[in-house]
Amino acid sequence: MSIAENIKAANRKAGRFYATGKRKDAVARVWLKKGTGNFEINGRSLENYFGRPVSRMIVMQALEATEMTGKFDISVNVHGGGLSGQAGAIRHGISKALVEYDEGNRPNLKAKGFLTRDSRVVESKKYGRHKARRSVQFSKR
Numbered sequence: 001m002s003i004a005e006n007i008k009a010a011n012r013k014a015g016r017f018y019a020t021g022k023r024k025d026a027v028a029r030v031w032l033k034k035g036t037g038n039f040e041i042n043g044r045s046l047e048n049y050f051g052r053p054v055s056r057m058i059v060m061q062a063l064e065a066t067e068m069t070g071k072f073d074i075s076v077n078v079h080g081g082g083l084s085g086q087a088g089a090i091r092h093g094i095s096k097a098l099v100e101y102d103e104g105n106r107p108n109l110k111a112k113g114f115l116t117r118d119s120r121v122v123e124s125k126k127y128g129r130h131k132a133r134r135s136v137q138f139s140k141r
Helices: 003-014 053-065 083-101 103-112
Strands: 016-023 026-034 039-041 072-079
Touching: 003 016, 016 083, 026 083, 053 083, 053 103, 072 083, 083 103
Parallel strands: 039 072
Antiparallel strands: 016 026, 026 072
């Protein structure tokens, strides 16, 4: 048994389920533990961390799709990117952790596209241009 499998087995035995979610430049490490629905993101509550209701809705989508809202205490460590990318990374991590908890959640989450890593990232800037594709303004005179 590998080290990763040993850690996974120990976490399962302790009632914790771990997954990593990614979106744009954001990376979220997500731990699920049976509980009352507490949400902690980088030491802050969900409402405190995400001011926009749309971001909070994105984070909760995987739990609502599997009808697991309020059944887990969720602890998240997220870094990189902006708030929108972080919300998507957290949703991706929660989805993967829910599959770790119960493989029966997989078809529902897969159909909604929550298990697929959104691979769209910002295109890199090119030399001789203002941005990736934006060229310098043409001057006739």
